[in-house]
Amino acid sequence: MTPQPIYLEEKLKEVQESGRLAYRSKSMPTWCPGCGYFSIVDGLPGALNDLGIAPKDAVVVSGIGCSSRFPFFVNTYGFHTLHGRVLPVATGIKTANDALTVIAVGGDGDGFAIGGGHVPHAARRNVDLTYLLFDNGIYGLTKGQTSPTSSVGFKTPTSPYENPDQPLNPLLMVLTYGATWVGQAYAGRPQQLETMIKQAIAHRGFSYLHILSPCVTFDKTDRTYVRLGDLVRDLPANHDKGDLGAALHLAMDTATPALGVFYETQRPTLADALDGLVEKAGGSVGQKRRTA
Amino acid sequence: MKTDIQIAICGSAGEGTIAAGDILRNALAGAGYRVISFDAYPAEIRGFGKCVARLRVTTEQAYSLKEKSDVLVCLNDEHGIPHVGEVRDFGAVIYEAKSIVHLAEGSHVSGHIRPAQVPYPLAIRELSERATGAIRSRNMVVLGYIAGLFHLAKEPFEKIINTKFKGKGKAAEDNHKAFDAGYETGAATFKLDDVNFGPPGKGLQAVMLNGNAAVAKGCLDAGIDNFFGYPITPATTIMERLAVEMPKRGKRLLQTEDEIAAISTTIGAGYTGARSATATSGPGLALMSEMLGLGIMAEVPSVVFVSQRGGPSTGIPTKTEQSDLNIAIYGGHGDAPRIVLAPTNVEGCYRCAGKAFEMAERYQTPVIVLLDLYLSNRYETVVMPAKPPFEPNCDKPVPKGDLGAGYKRFGFTEDDVSPRALPGMAGGMHVVTGLEHNELGRVNEQPEMHEAMSRKRHDKLKAALQHPDFTHYKRFGDEGRVDVGILAWGSTVGECLEVMFLAHLEGIACAVMKVVMLSPFPTEAVAAFMDDCDAVLVPELNYQGQFAHLIQAETGRPVHRYNRVTGTPMRVEDIMAQVRRLAKTATRKAA
């Protein structure tokens, strides 16, 4: 198929009519030009719009970091919390009000360094929320230090000779923690990214979307658009996303990161479990809580 | 006849010592007496450490335990012997009459009873075995013996045993049999002590609660929606009680992975408009400090119950202390004002717990309710109000309908509290953040904005000093000028009141002011009280004199400190010695 020309006016009209602009905030992102995160802030409104989730019913929760400025750039309820605490705050919100769609966002440092202790628990409890992890392998907001997903040998102001530490493998970790939906996307493939965000939100339970992104300002050598673009590949067509073993195998291949849904399963969510306790105690589930 | 009797039961953890104390205090409360009770137990998980259950039974209101007990029960010799000395002259010492192991000289209770005390050897083991075929029910034998010896009605005991062992089949039956065996023996024993129970007060319909249970009840009566917690002594029983009760009401409780998660989830839930709380002790509060700062900055309601224990660090986890006043009021970075309430008795725990939710909502802030191990575990008879005295909703709501784009979550208002839109409300979308922000909640680091918002966050709390239907502080005792005024907070207030009564008997003009709201501080009222006092004494269970610091900082006036860090509650006699000393100085000055 030969590529069709896209005319700006037509595209604008299409975007305006789609309804997705209602999800965009008046505040413009403060990220550096060319940052991979732009495609995420573009993808989430599309996903919410497509799923018919009204802005008033969505809460975007973040920690601290470049990516965590995210709530300011979307027109939903937002809670910009503390470094590393996005998941427990999001858990509290979802526990208090099942009707809300809760999206937790944060970077690799936020989620797997300072906040690393919370990930297993959100996953094992199967809190019905979506965790979008923006992984650029660097601390951008503090101007380019090593993160827990930085490659060995990576040079930054805090590892001027080289980073000696093995990077974490978040996908492998989250799969073993018991997450019920695990996928990987790439900021350089925005349409696929948007689709996957949509799937992640639609999943009932804890969904973890690992989003690979370059840091165009502080990483000129490792995870550039060029290099990442060369490395990433689609999941094998025959991958069975119900097969945890296969998912683990794929996750172990960090040299050529696969994009797509690694794993998906269904089990009771935290809310289901808590409602179960209410039933066991003889209470009535769904008693109106003091929320909007 | 007025009744004022203190009973101590000591034994090991495995002997049902605490259970015996529990049944006894509930039975006596059920009989219509007032009871105040505090158990001491070891840190060992399930070992054979020493437990002491103490209860003071009165017809008049009592405020603390007494120095001397009237009755001591020793379930075993090793743990009983060190406590024989605490029994007053002509009081009763009840002990196991026959050991099954050879005892070295001096290792039986009988060798330690003073000539003025009355010994009651009791074949506890044998009676249990004869009644039930096992020695397990020794504690029930002892309870029966006490009831028989002191001519207490059996029914309240039987009722409590029924409740406690409901559905446990043979255990209930055995316990009744053992109780009866002890009762018969007690009733047949010639009473030589002068410990006499008078009739209980008329119509006292009280329930027996400890501080933590009262907190849990306050939470439930205030309509708590969510509780998140991480186990830590001595706060855990709050969560344990709520874990039973909340699901019955369709409410949710979650044990989190740590204290940081506990406060984070609490604030997350608070953000949605739910009434949510967590409970911890000093180490947990230290971990929570950063998130509490976010709660203050983002103006999100939350309630944190803190039961203090010996510190710093892991400290003395099973002993009481009042050394977290500083972290409760000042803990965390930045200018972080919050409301801190410190109940002074069990009923106060109930009231403060419920009121904390009102205040958190009304002033959009974290509220810390500060207990300590002594108060958390101290049982008192509490007369519950007919209906919960708490407002179910104190939120300052946004106007109904679509708020449009101009909704100012942090708008400046007359009382500095901004109307709050909750997630799910149409048009109220906004972002709350730990960054300094403008009225819309957008990041703003302008100097004027930081000053204006800092003022807003501090000034909005001033109204809490007039929060309705709440005792922020209270003066007791002599009016007008006094020789010695005692300024007290938390669990120590009870001992201070007992000291005041003693001082009056000795002709010392004395008054006590308890301060329940520690932040914001009722400076004017405290200063006015100090004006009336020739000397001001501040007794507290910490080394530094944290409350004394606070008073001095707020009022700029000197106080006399009395500090103790022994891990045990204040001793009336010790405070009294200070009062006598100060009263003498005051008299000299006057002369």
Place this chain on the structure above:
Amino acid sequence: MKTAAPRHHVIVGSGVAGAQAARTLRAREPEARISMLTLASLPFYNRYDLPQVFRGRQDWHQFLVDPPEYYTENRIELRRCTQVANVDSQRKVITLGHNEEMHYDTLVVASGGRSYLPEELSEFRHLLDGFGSYEQAMVVRRKVPEGGTVMLLGGDMIGLDLARTLLDTGHKVVLVTDEHTFWPHQVTDDEKKELLTVLERMGVEIIAGDCEGGIDAIQEGAKGLPARRVIFGGGRDRYADVIMPFYGLHPSVEFMLGSGVDIERGLLVKKSLRTTNDAIWAAGDVCQIWSDEEKRYRFYYGWKNVRAMGELAARNITGEDEAFEPTQDESLHIHDGVTIHSPFWEYA
């Protein structure tokens, strides 16, 4: 200068003899450790005072000879409610009833005697009331109503002393006589007859139990009548509020059976009050002292004798070598044909 550890003197019994022994030992050997073991739940009080419970003296504090502080101040370690189970004279170790062991250097057995109850009455034990302790005295006091009837069985001098008080306080006294009446006085039949006449004149109702085949049964009283009923041989009966056996005392020596010292009815002691074991002494109602005149071991009763024994044992333990001389006249007199005089009723 003494270098050895202070001696531990253990006194079994806290009656007149034991108390006097403790007092004397403390005075003569200030550094010694003194322990006093007693079954009683109260510190030393005079048993002779117990009839006073009928005269309004009921608080046990008023019966104490020494205040509780006396024991603390004089370092007398008083162990009440404490039974002695066994004495091992080889190891010089006492085993107490609750299974505690205690070492002694010298042992003074002053355990006295307890009421003797004839075998044939033992099945009625639960219907009888004793008068051997403050508690028993108070129980009797509570059971006997104003003007009520007390029946004394046997009628030793302790019982007759109580009878005197009861008559004085407006109660009725019934005495069922037998060979123990007037114990420990030895009286001839003629003397006994005369004494009983005096008692009758004093107001005591006498039933000659021993002449009519004794007591057949004791029962709970019928409704509306006093609490106890005694049926005598031949079917005669009598109601009373309490029935009290007063058949004299029986030395409390069971715990000494394994100790190796010589025992007949009481502990056999030389005139110095030392038993056949050098470290064990005895004093008071529990010991039989060798009498040169009578050529036999005999008991000496009366509080003065008993007190003298306590003192003597203590003196001899602490270096003296003195012999016991009875200080009390043991005979019984009738004065003016209406009053009985007994040394047993004369005490401080």
